[in-house]
Amino acid sequence: MTTTAPAPAAAAGTKPASMAQALQRALRDALTEDPTVHVMGEDVGALGGVFRITDGLAADFGEERCTDTPLAEAGILGTAVGMAMYGLRPVVEMQFDAFAYPAFEQLISHVSRMRNRTRGAMPLPITIRVPYGGGIGGVEHHSDSSEAYYLATPGLHVVTPATVADAYGLLRQSIASDDPVVFLEPKRLYWSKDVWNPEAPSSVEELGRAAVRRAGRSATLITYGPSLPVCLEAAEAARAEGWDLEVVDLRSLVPFDDATVCASVRRTGRAVIVHEAAGFGGPGGEIAARVTERCFHHLEAPVLRVTGFDIPYPPPMLERHHLPGVDRILDAVARLQWEAES
Amino acid sequence: MTTTAPAPAAAAGTKPASMAQALQRALRDALTEDPTVHVMGEDVGALGGVFRITDGLAADFGEERCTDTPLAEAGILGTAVGMAMYGLRPVVEMQFDAFAYPAFEQLISHVSRMRNRTRGAMPLPITIRVPYGGGIGGVEHHSDSSEAYYLATPGLHVVTPATVADAYGLLRQSIASDDPVVFLEPKRLYWSKDVWNPEAPSSVEELGRAAVRRAGRSATLITYGPSLPVCLEAAEAARAEGWDLEVVDLRSLVPFDDATVCASVRRTGRAVIVHEAAGFGGPGGEIAARVTERCFHHLEAPVLRVTGFDIPYPPPMLERHHLPGVDRILDAVARLQWEAES
Amino acid sequence: MTEHMTVMEQRAAHRPAPPPAWKLRTDPGPLLPEAEPRRVLGTPAAAKADPQLLRALYEQLVRGRRYNAQATALTKQGRLAVYPSSTGQEACEVAAALVLEEQDWLFPSYRDTLAAVARGLDPVQALSLLRGDWHTGYDPREHRIAPLSTPLATQLPHAVGLAHAARLRGDDTVALALVGDGGTSEGDFHEALNFAAVWQAPVVFLVQNNGFAISVPLHKQTAAPSLAHKAVGYGMPGRLVDGNDAVAVHQVLDEAVRHAREGGGPTLVEAVTYRLEAHTNADDATRYRDDEEVAAWRAHDPIVLLEKELTDRDLLDESGIQAARDAADAFAAGLRERMNQDAELDPMDLFRHIYAEQTQQLREQAAQLRAELEAEDER
Amino acid sequence: MTEHMTVMEQRAAHRPAPPPAWKLRTDPGPLLPEAEPRRVLGTPAAAKADPQLLRALYEQLVRGRRYNAQATALTKQGRLAVYPSSTGQEACEVAAALVLEEQDWLFPSYRDTLAAVARGLDPVQALSLLRGDWHTGYDPREHRIAPLSTPLATQLPHAVGLAHAARLRGDDTVALALVGDGGTSEGDFHEALNFAAVWQAPVVFLVQNNGFAISVPLHKQTAAPSLAHKAVGYGMPGRLVDGNDAVAVHQVLDEAVRHAREGGGPTLVEAVTYRLEAHTNADDATRYRDDEEVAAWRAHDPIVLLEKELTDRDLLDESGIQAARDAADAFAAGLRERMNQDAELDPMDLFRHIYAEQTQQLREQAAQLRAELEAEDER
Numbered sequence A, B: 001m002t003t004t005a006p007a008p009a010a011a012a013g014t015k016p017a018s019m020a021q022a023l024q025r026a027l028r029d030a031l032t033e034d035p036t037v038h039v040m041g042e043d044v045g046a047l048g049g050v051f052r053i054t055d056g057l058a059a060d061f062g063e064e065r066c067t068d069t070p071l072a073e074a075g076i077l078g079t080a081v082g083m084a085m086y087g088l089r090p091v092v093e094m095q096f097d098a099f100a101y102p103a104f105e106q107l108i109s110h111v112s113r114m115r116n117r118t119r120g121a122m123p124l125p126i127t128i129r130v131p132y133g134g135g136i137g138g139v140e141h142h143s144d145s146s147e148a149y150y151l152a153t154p155g156l157h158v159v160t161p162a163t164v165a166d167a168y169g170l171l172r173q174s175i176a177s178d179d180p181v182v183f184l185e186p187k188r189l190y191w192s193k194d195v196w197n198p199e200a201p202s203s204v205e206e207l208g209r210a211a212v213r214r215a216g217r218s219a220t221l222i223t224y225g226p227s228l229p230v231c232l233e234a235a236e237a238a239r240a241e242g243w244d245l246e247v248v249d250l251r252s253l254v255p256f257d258d259a260t261v262c263a264s265v266r267r268t269g270r271a272v273i274v275h276e277a278a279g280f281g282g283p284g285g286e287i288a289a290r291v292t293e294r295c296f297h298h299l300e301a302p303v304l305r306v307t308g309f310d311i312p313y314p315p316p317m318l319e320r321h322h323l324p325g326v327d328r329i330l331d332a333v334a335r336l337q338w339e340a341e342s
Numbered sequence C, D: 001m002t003e004h005m006t007v008m009e010q011r012a013a014h015r016p017a018p019p020p021a022w023k024l025r026t027d028p029g030p031l032l033p034e035a036e037p038r039r040v041l042g043t044p045a046a047a048k049a050d051p052q053l054l055r056a057l058y059e060q061l062v063r064g065r066r067y068n069a070q071a072t073a074l075t076k077q078g079r080l081a082v083y084p085s086s087t088g089q090e091a092c093e094v095a096a097a098l099v100l101e102e103q104d105w106l107f108p109s110y111r112d113t114l115a116a117v118a119r120g121l122d123p124v125q126a127l128s129l130l131r132g133d134w135h136t137g138y139d140p141r142e143h144r145i146a147p148l149s150t151p152l153a154t155q156l157p158h159a160v161g162l163a164h165a166a167r168l169r170g171d172d173t174v175a176l177a178l179v180g181d182g183g184t185s186e187g188d189f190h191e192a193l194n195f196a197a198v199w200q201a202p203v204v205f206l207v208q209n210n211g212f213a214i215s216v217p218l219h220k221q222t223a224a225p226s227l228a229h230k231a232v233g234y235g236m237p238g239r240l241v242d243g244n245d246a247v248a249v250h251q252v253l254d255e256a257v258r259h260a261r262e263g264g265g266p267t268l269v270e271a272v273t274y275r276l277e278a279h280t281n282a283d284d285a286t287r288y289r290d291d292e293e294v295a296a297w298r299a300h301d302p303i304v305l306l307e308k309e310l311t312d313r314d315l316l317d318e319s320g321i322q323a324a325r326d327a328a329d330a331f332a333a334g335l336r337e338r339m340n341q342d343a344e345l346d347p348m349d350l351f352r353h354i355y356a357e358q359t360q361q362l363r364e365q366a367a368q369l370r371a372e373l374e375a376e377d378e379r
């Protein structure tokens, strides 16, 4: 478990940086330090990616280290598999969440299974960067929260940063991992800024650790990625109601940090899970189930979920009604049976 | 809610039939009654499908009503979308669970969304038959339990029969549905036989209703598809331990029949979910979470899950270690905190 | 004999003998597309074109250009979420629309609102997706225009399936599906063309090769001699046409549509054109192409080409040009005005069309949102 | 000049000029494959073939046939979960194995255990998947044989990526990927060939066109004049060869492999052959094809063809034939004996290789299974 404030006090040399900058820096440092790292995807070259995360990499490392591929996601991931089989370490960019779907067969049937299939002889150190989630006014297919698909696929790591420092640290650690990592980048946090020290950025110690972003005693908000800022805002707002909320940022959905999450829930006795993905069949069900299995007798109320509705992502003009916001979170907290019933 | 014994007492004209026969009959009857129904897929013609579910249909209805397609699952589902747009009612066969993955982009981005996208103007009445699950000694990619992917995709119905009568009834109702239905056929029950009346087979009244397959008072086993017989067996075995288990067959995972499931759990106060799919991110998490949300104060113990391990499906010689069996179910029942603790 | 055969039986009749006597089937006409894109404007062939068609194309091109400009302007005013302009590609968009009969279907990609508008769809409805009020703003069956497809190439198998269904039903409907050069790399492109050829479905594929997939130039997309050459591998005719020559595009598409309607099966048409604007208003095209290249293409502007042809042949004069521009301006003004009104939104629509019948689960969620909205109103 | 260019720069040099001066690239050699499958056996060209190669091919064909028979027999004894036989296709399997150098990679599909075995892999290891003790029974890197791929055509992009990686590293490795006629319909086939051509990756695609995808005959799979014609749409050479003529297959593959090794990029080879047995032991081929067709193909048996050539040319006599058969029998007997021993199984392997480091979650699940197994043992 790591307890980290979302915006650490400004130290010498630190200054505000965006998540996009931190991600770009992570790719740059990985390309520099490890000659087997190759970045590939649609428009990652001259354009620098539609979100500019790969900006300048092709110019600095050459087109063979940062490659514009043909427009075919299964082909991108499938060739990355072959490159990894030969000892390279591909970092693949999927342009948007929904455009990773054509690559699902490669992902499920090969990427997640090759190590197991070959009894460890052929690991696939592939990082798949997927910009995900809504809140950016994107038209259909540009705002999906597709994490449930990845969660249900054993053999993948599923990682998602919510802070600028984690964007760097988790991406470095993902690229360094000898296993495939689906690296989910919360689109609407790309331009969010934190105080960060680009002079001495640091990787995280290992994947699979959650972080308590705010300590509290009344109840635990369990969240990740794009919903972390919303939860922190809700926790602030909850003070007015007399609730002191703890906020846990999962950072890694697979593996899941039961220890950190359960320690928090055992302390507070109440929990709400918050994510953008549709509730039904989404990550929240798994999280609620495992927390309940492990903490049942510490729970004063059922673990509740505040999620996107069970609908396809709405058009831009209606998305605000879909996204979990502060009010919905506070409503859920209010339903945590503060007056003991039977 | 429907309470149905798995093998109804033999009535006049009833005789043992296999699930495969009932499915075939359902396709035959649908083709006969509705000229817009078209069956399509790999090897569904002269061969009758690798499981012979479409046996004889091409001969009797012509190759245009039962069509061998080129070998391309995205193409199969994608052309079915177009056919449905023109008013046909395609029934698509995916040859095995894992071979439906290439069609996921069409499924997620189009099949599940077309009605919503067009504000109801363009519904897609497509039935996608997917043989699923293990226990048949199949080599890699032939035994996946892929239901979690479908569950996480709003806009689909997800249906799975566990009895011969349901195989017929649910498939007829799925084909009749104006919405896309993922119809999961438990491979290892294809040859299971029930007493069934092929003279007067009946459709189910509507999709979305669970059935209590065995009434009991001690705890509820919540299950579906291939795991129903295992649960019924476990329930019989549990009598020796003094437990009287209720068994609920979900039949439809989407929509989910909260009413039937919760009524049972409220009655028994304890529940175990049983399925073959991997536990993490699988259907069990959703079910446990929603049952707990709705029945928290009736629960004497956390809802437990007995599922496949969080691994890719094993090779045939090891599959028995992976599949939820009677012992594992009884172990879980034993952990339902029969001595009240605090 | 073949007349009494079903579609499938006809195909089966083509079954090759076992390979000791195995023969190449080279019957579907010349295998390779012509080596040069077909051009009509400025050639003697242009004189044979129907003047009325030429004028209709011209008016639509002018209006299309104006429409593109207006839509781009609307993004700057925040009235559209995004706009992928087809400026420079109007000849393809317009020809695709005009070549179709009433009963035919158009399958546009996300860039092809203009084709839908040229076919007669209300532009406000066509722009729904890009405005952001709903995903599709019209009833596809009413207009026989499929929803704009954003996931590239995924609409192609839909077009094949629809055309096949129409043929099975005995209707003489043809489907015309649009896709970009980048989209040809997707697996769905391949599967769609293959199904179409095997089923001999009445469908025409129009690839607008504008040289780029966002920033990725054609040579990183394919090593084929031309995209039209891809037809060979499916056993269908491939046609190559100058995509800025509206008359040529119309002619090539018209032949392909007729061929399909007569039971001849699918055709792949590659139209070589250029996107004069950035990929969308959010794109910065200077990152991946230089001004000279754009300038070279401006000199080959589809409107200028057709205007020259028409004026050279005295089918158009200054007043005609002015009339077309005025009509286009009026069209744009009407669009601007209507788009400046706020879209009518009902948040409850989020739950209405997920299933034929709303599930209990969605009813509960709808009730939650309704309660929230009421609480909001009270505040 | 081009020598000092990177792979990508070389490709960029091919960038076509903007289309007003747009030209077809017809430089990668003759566009269309030959109209007749290449044959060598029984022609004067056969005399030029290296006698040692002919003998090696022959011995491997005989052993391969015997291997297929033995593996099928093992399914009847319950020693294999399933066996997709390559009986009748041995010429392709064997030639594919023999054409490769030590450093090259083979990408087999689920039907191609024989190719792996002909390359020198222990057949017990090759059969692991089909026996059911593990998914892959060998270390792919040790043998440079990728795992047998069951999801059709998905191995093709792997081969492209691996070949591309080798080229980037400056190694002279070539990848040879096998796929069936049915597999050519999959999107992955298309994407793999396109990437290969754009990257000029040193990869050779061998399509074993055995006329069927399980029960589906070729004419329901494609309307192309030949599968080799698909090469045209990717800008790579396409070659058509009699897949039952081992020498011809070897020759065509050898040319393609050399071409790839020399930086010439990928080739698509179609070998026309026939699967004499059912799809697998579980299949019933009488449902979809008649005895006459099978008989016609038996008359074109790859072993008979090569045997005739060798005996005609006095490179083989009765004793040589007998020696080859004896060697094959001995090989089969050894295989049978080893397969009749029970596989060594450790259920704990289920959890060992999911991740580089076992997660806490999997440790817990492994402990559960271990406890269950101990309890089972005690009983």
Ligand SMILES: Cc1ncc(C[n+]2csc(CCOP(=O)(O)OP(=O)(O)O)c2C)c(N)n1
Binding pocket: A042, A071, A095, A099, A102, C111, C150, C151, C152, C179, C180, C181, C182, C183, C184, C210, C212, C213, C214, C275, C279
């Ligand atoms: C499956 C898929 N992958 C990626 C994208 C993102 N994307 C949108 S447009 C575009 C480029 C399309 O190029 P092209 O097909 O040539 O069409 P054009 O934009 O030139 O009209 C990309 C990569 C997408 N929409 N769908």
Ligand SMILES: Cc1ncc(C[n+]2csc(CCOP(=O)(O)OP(=O)(O)O)c2C)c(N)n1
Binding pocket: B042, B071, B095, B099, B102, D111, D150, D151, D152, D179, D180, D181, D182, D183, D184, D210, D212, D213, D214, D275, D279
């Ligand atoms: C993606 C995928 N879809 C379906 C299958 C099921 N399947 C196994 S073999 C086969 C036919 C393959 O035909 P072909 O490619 O011609 O190879 P052959 O069996 O003739 O060697 C099918 C459909 C599969 N393995 N993978």
Ligand SMILES: [Mg+2]
Binding pocket: C180, C181, C182, C208, C209, C210, C211, C212, C213, C214
């Ligand atoms: Mg383009």
Ligand SMILES: [Mg+2]
Binding pocket: D180, D181, D182, D208, D209, D210, D211, D212, D213, D214
């Ligand atoms: Mg075949």
